[in-house]
Amino acid sequence: MSLQSTDTRYxxxxxxxxxxxxxxxxxxxxxxxxxxxDTYVVYIPESETETITIDEEDIYLIPSLFWATQKARDxxxxxxxxxxxKFRRVKEVKSIYVQRYGEELQIFVLVSVxxxxxxxMDKLLxxxxxxxxMFPELVFEFFYPPARVSExxxxxxxxxxxxFSR
Amino acid sequence: xxxxxxxMADYDIHLSQAKHNEEVAKKLVxxxxxxxxxxxxxxxxxxxxFECWLFNRAEKHTETSIPVGEDRKFLYTPHAWREKLVETxxxxxxxxxxRKLRDASETARYLSFHRIHPGxxxxxxxKPAPAYFSPEDAIKLVEKVLNSFKFELGIKI
Numbered sequence: 347m348s349l350q351s352t353d354t355r356y357x358x359x360x361x362x363x364x365x366x367x368x369x370x371x372x373x374x375x376x377x378x379x380x381x382x383x384d385t386y387v388v389y390i391p392e393s394e395t396e397t398i399t400i401d402e403e404d405i406y407l408i409p410s411l412f413w414a415t416q417k418a419r420d421x422x423x424x425x426x427x428x429x430x431x432k433f434r435r436v437k438e439v440k441s442i443y444v445q446r447y448g449e450e451l452q453i454f455v456l457v458s459v460x461x462x463x464x465x466x467m468d469k470l471l472x473x474x475x476x477x478x479x480m481f482p483e484l485v486f487e488f489f490y491p492p493a494r495v496s497e498x499x500x501x502x503x504x505x506x507x508x509x510f511s512r
Numbered sequence: 513x514x515x516x517x518x519x520m521a522d523y524d525i526h527l528s529q530a531k532h533n534e535e536v537a538k539k540l541v542x543x544x545x546x547x548x549x550x551x552x553x554x555x556x557x558x559x560x561x562f563e564c565w566l567f568n569r570a571e572k573h574t575e576t577s578i579p580v581g582e583d584r585k586f587l588y589t590p591h592a593w594r595e596k597l598v599e600t601x602x603x604x605x606x607x608x609x610x611r612k613l614r615d616a617s618e619t620a621r622y623l624s625f626h627r628i629h630p631g632x633x634x635x636x637x638x639k640p641a642p643a644y645f646s647p648e649d650a651i652k653l654v655e656k657v658l659n660s661f662k663f664e665l666g667i668k669i
Contacts, residue, residue: 449587462645464652467615471608478599487592490615492644 530560545642547650555617606664
């Protein structure tokens with residue numbers, strides 16, 4: 347697997363994070379049936395570069411929608427990275443989509459369950475609470491639609507961006 | 513030109529509406545298959561209990577305290593702003609209880625769950641909200657989670 351060069355336009359705004367861009371089709375993206383022509387951005391904390399494994403089970407995709415140049419958006423990018431990083435640890439989390447409404451970030455965490463699971467909700471809400479406390483400047487709305495085992499997007503706006511998928 | 517006049521309920525009205533919604537919730541959760549609507553009634557009880565609590569604070573009402581941009585448009589939805597107020601002003605337990613009720617009521621009402629794509633074509637499965645939430649789930653959400661939220665607000669259970 348290869349990462350393309352770091353984009354220095356944004357790097358200076360993201361210490362201690364560096365920004366890497368996939369701009370060539372990668373095997374793992376092909377396996378996910380993503381369009382090879384799409385460009386995806388991956389944020390990797392410099393301190394964790396060695397510990398993050400990018401493979402089929404562990405993908406962080408921060409789409410180009412969030413490339414905005416304003417500094418305010420950098421915080422959002424960082425928040426999205428942290429959201430993907432936290433929620434991926436929950437095996438029931440199938441994918442995460444993000445869309446913007448006004449100044450708020452709407453996060454759709456799709457969970458693979460067939461029945462209501464109170465313990466799972468406790469776990470997800472603990473993580474959500476941590477994220478909110480980490481980024482008090484941002485206003486979020488989190489949703490946890492049950493998506494069983496199939497991919498489904500019919501309730502998510504077509505412009506919503508996927509930031510995590512397994 | 514139309515002028516929209518929004519009547520803001522005061523403390524007493526929020527409280528009485530909250531109690532009414534809670535009573536409805538308690539009845540519905542014990543009447544399967546209507547128990548899923550009990551969850552929604554419980555969430556709307558929680559909203560009114562919170563607005564009741566907020567009434568004596570600086571914000572007074574969620575809707576009237578939503579920040580606006582330079583163009584005077586709301587920056588956030590009322591739900592998002594209310595959750596921000598809950599998160600920043602109340603305990604973690606209160607936040608989790610409120611969020612649990614909201615998320616469950618969203619799922620119970622809209623249930624994107626039953627629209628699954630097993631293949632290329634959407635198909636519907638015969639599992640509506642009353643099957644996703646067991647009556648026991650609904651009772652717990654009303655009797656335990658809503659009570660926990662009320663406790664955190666300092667409202668007598």
